[in-house]
Amino acid sequence: MTxxxxxxxxxxxxxxxxxxxxxWAVAAGSVVAGLGISAAAGLHSDIQWALIAALxxxxxxxxxxxxxxxxxxxxxxxxxSLVWVAFILAVIPLASLVWETLKRGVKVLDGYFLTHSMGxxxxxxxxxxxxxxxxxxxxxxxxATLISVPVGVLTAIYLVEYxxxxxxxxxxxxxxxxxxxxxxxxxxxxxxxxxxILDMGYSGFAGxxxxxxxxxxxxxxxxxxxxxxxPNELREASLALGVPKWRTILKVVxxxxxxxxxxxxMLAIARITGETAxxxxxxxxxxxxxxxxxxxxxxxxxxxxxxxxxxxxGYGAAYDRxxxxxxxxxxxxxxxxxxxxxxxxxxxxxxxx
Amino acid sequence: xxxxxHQPTVPPTPAAPAPAAPRDKRAARGxxxxxxxxxxxxxxxxxxxxxALMAAxxxxxxxxxxxxxxxxxxxxxxSFEWNPSGxxxxxxxxxLAFGTVVSSIIAMAIAVxxxxxxxxxxxxxxxxxxGGPIAYVIDLLAAVPSIVYGLWGALVLVPHLEGxxxxxxxxxxxxxxxxxxxxxxxxxxxxxxxLAIMILPIITNVSREVFRQVPRMHEEAALALGATRWxxxxxxxxxxxxxxxxxxxxxxxGRALGETMAVAMVLSSSFDINASLLDTGGGTFAQNIASKFxxxxxxxxxxxxxxxxxxxxxxxxxxxxxxxxxxxxKEYSGANA
Numbered sequence: 001m002t003x004x005x006x007x008x009x010x011x012x013x014x015x016x017x018x019x020x021x022x023x024w025a026v027a028a029g030s031v032v033a034g035l036g037i038s039a040a041a042g043l044h045s046d047i048q049w050a051l052i053a054a055l056x057x058x059x060x061x062x063x064x065x066x067x068x069x070x071x072x073x074x075x076x077x078x079x080x081s082l083v084w085v086a087f088i089l090a091v092i093p094l095a096s097l098v099w100e101t102l103k104r105g106v107k108v109l110d111g112y113f114l115t116h117s118m119g120x121x122x123x124x125x126x127x128x129x130x131x132x133x134x135x136x137x138x139x140x141x142x143x144a145t146l147i148s149v150p151v152g153v154l155t156a157i158y159l160v161e162y163x164x165x166x167x168x169x170x171x172x173x174x175x176x177x178x179x180x181x182x183x184x185x186x187x188x189x190x191x192x193x194x195x196x197i198l199d200m201g202y203s204g205f206a207g208x209x210x211x212x213x214x215x216x217x218x219x220x221x222x223x224x225x226x227x228x229x230x231p232n233e234l235r236e237a238s239l240a241l242g243v244p245k246w247r248t249i250l251k252v253v254x255x256x257x258x259x260x261x262x263x264x265x266m267l268a269i270a271r272i273t274g275e276t277a278x279x280x281x282x283x284x285x286x287x288x289x290x291x292x293x294x295x296x297x298x299x300x301x302x303x304x305x306x307x308x309x310x311x312x313x314g315y316g317a318a319y320d321r322x323x324x325x326x327x328x329x330x331x332x333x334x335x336x337x338x339x340x341x342x343x344x345x346x347x348x349x350x351x352x353x
Numbered sequence: 354x355x356x357x358x359h360q361p362t363v364p365p366t367p368a369a370p371a372p373a374a375p376r377d378k379r380a381a382r383g384x385x386x387x388x389x390x391x392x393x394x395x396x397x398x399x400x401x402x403x404x405a406l407m408a409a410x411x412x413x414x415x416x417x418x419x420x421x422x423x424x425x426x427x428x429x430x431x432s433f434e435w436n437p438s439g440x441x442x443x444x445x446x447x448x449l450a451f452g453t454v455v456s457s458i459i460a461m462a463i464a465v466x467x468x469x470x471x472x473x474x475x476x477x478x479x480x481x482x483x484g485g486p487i488a489y490v491i492d493l494l495a496a497v498p499s500i501v502y503g504l505w506g507a508l509v510l511v512p513h514l515e516g517x518x519x520x521x522x523x524x525x526x527x528x529x530x531x532x533x534x535x536x537x538x539x540x541x542x543x544x545x546x547x548l549a550i551m552i553l554p555i556i557t558n559v560s561r562e563v564f565r566q567v568p569r570m571h572e573e574a575a576l577a578l579g580a581t582r583w584x585x586x587x588x589x590x591x592x593x594x595x596x597x598x599x600x601x602x603x604x605x606x607g608r609a610l611g612e613t614m615a616v617a618m619v620l621s622s623s624f625d626i627n628a629s630l631l632d633t634g635g636g637t638f639a640q641n642i643a644s645k646f647x648x649x650x651x652x653x654x655x656x657x658x659x660x661x662x663x664x665x666x667x668x669x670x671x672x673x674x675x676x677x678x679x680x681x682x683k684e685y686s687g688a689n690a
Binding site for chain 2: 087249270309
């Protein structure tokens with residue numbers, strides 16, 4: 001075991017410690033050095049000077065700290081700086097994602113863009129809008145919600161209120177596994193069943209079915225968690241009054257947990273709204289308004305982004321529209337998320353007394 | 354801490370006779386009301402529906418895949434070709450399997466250490482007032498759809514990677530793995546980086562939950578022995594959280610394996626395998642389905658379904674394993690992350 005040797009001059013039990021500003025000083029020093037080195041070597045990429053600076057910081061602080069404070073403290077400092085580096089490394093791309101979407105998205109995003117379809121506007125021309133895509137997304141997600149919510153909530157009720165034995169265990173396990181099904185596989189399943197075997201056409205409804213496969217497990221899991229939070233005393237009180245079990249569930253258990261269940265459903269909606277792959281396979285896409293989700297191809301926001309990107313031919317107009325649609329999509333999902341979390345906080349079930 | 358005045362527990366209603374156990378189960382069930390039976394039937398039916406759905410996915414994918422495979426003239430697992438509409442149809446998933454595995458490995462190698470770092474940062478390093486908001490923001494980032502990551506990756510990340518590619522080529526090009534022939538940086542390596550960014554939030558969220566559950570006493574015991582913060586983490590936090598981090602990584606892996614749109618938008622794909630990670634080409638299961646679907650003939654679609662079945666089985670195994678690990682520790686679950 002290495003330990004800091006006590007210096008004879010100081011009658012302190014603690015080893016020498018570096019001042020608090022030490023980390024900041026080394027950080028500033030290594031950023032300056034990193035910039036200097038990359039300027040001297042003629043490097044242009046931002047990644048490179050940042051990398052040099054990060055390496056300088058980690059090794060610099062280890063070296064100095066090992067000299068002054070001892071190796072254990074130095075290792076602690078290295079771990080701290082690595083954790084900070086990990087954090088900064090992750091923040092850069094995530095911040096860039098949000099920033100670029102905002103910056104490039106606001107260019108063409110206006111009332112016209114939201115209320116007009118692409119129609120006959122070519123992908124390489126400016127103009128057009130996303131009305132048809134918004135309409136398609138709302139209808140497909142709405143249909144998917146209509147399918148998944150009853151199935152999901154009832155399954156969760158089964159698991160929490162009735163489920164004993166092997167069936168419940170199997171359902172729990174497969175619901176967990178189902179959360180991991182890649183969206184494209186859900187799309188392929190509906191494709192093989194609905195379109196290839198039953199010979200139905202591409203439609204918004206086909207997409208909605210695939211989306212509901214992705215949504216059901218999320219609804220089941222979140223509803224299950226919420227039902228488990230309902231205190232047993234409430235159930236017992238109701239049953240003791242002679243209320244049948246099904247009315248207990250409908251009138252006592254569900255109203256108590258309705259806030260959390262709503263939150264879960266909204267988060268699930270937010271999750272499937274951005275799904276592209278199944279929609280691409282099953283809804284096919286169109287530039288025109290199709291308000292009937294049960295026949296003929298529709299558009300959808302995520303697919304619109306993909307098609308604008310893929311068919312842009314490298315022209316800026318299509319990219320601008322893709323970014324604006326991406327911003328709309330993110331805004332929609334974030335609002336759903338924030339409202340859902342707001343509801344969760346507002347209507348949190350009261351556990352215990 | 355748990356010192357309470359201990360009172361002898363009074364047995365519940367000692368005077369009353371113990372409730373008579375139902376003599377026979379059928380009699381007890383006969384007493385249930387019709388409403389109860391309907392409701393039980395409905396909810397059990399939904400549970401069974403979910404199971405049936407999983408079974409149906411497996412059955413129908415296998416059925417269509419078998420049609421394609423019976424027409425296939427090449428070895429499905431080793432062939433480098435993808436020509437299902439040719440005469441005779443020839444296709445194989447070797448290239449896709451290679452690309453999927455390689456890009457996922459790169460993603461995991463980048464994302465897991467960083468995600469564990471962020472999770473530690475939130476739980477143990479960040480100032481208390483910052484930790485909450487950061488966790489919240491990362492929660493929100495998990496909700497950003499993959500199509501937006503794809504757009505960002507293709508139009509922002511790719512141009513920024515040229516410098517890194519040149520640097521890797523200069524210093525590590527001699528290994529052959531990082532040789533770059535000045536093509537657009539739309540290779541499996543870029544895909545790996547993008548996937549890493551995409552799965553960061555979920556791995557971080559699950560790991561954070563695990564680290565937060567480390568018994569406070571363990572950490573305080575280590576601190577009392579004079580451990581530095583890093584030693585506390587190494588001795589009490591990481592051993593406690595190991596299985597959680599493993600399952601979090603496997604959840605992330607499951608997502609990386611099945612990611613479609615982002616890969617399709619970033620990768621410039623082709624049906625060959627390059628020794629160098631930085632050269633364009635290759636493909637992944639999901640990306641191949643999305644890119645080839647539009648022009649596919651009937652056999653082509655069935656061939657894509659066959660490759661989707663392989664992906665389904667792989668993700669099933671990965672997720673099943675992750676769930677098994679989580680199930681051993683019931684307190685946390687990644688499903689609500």
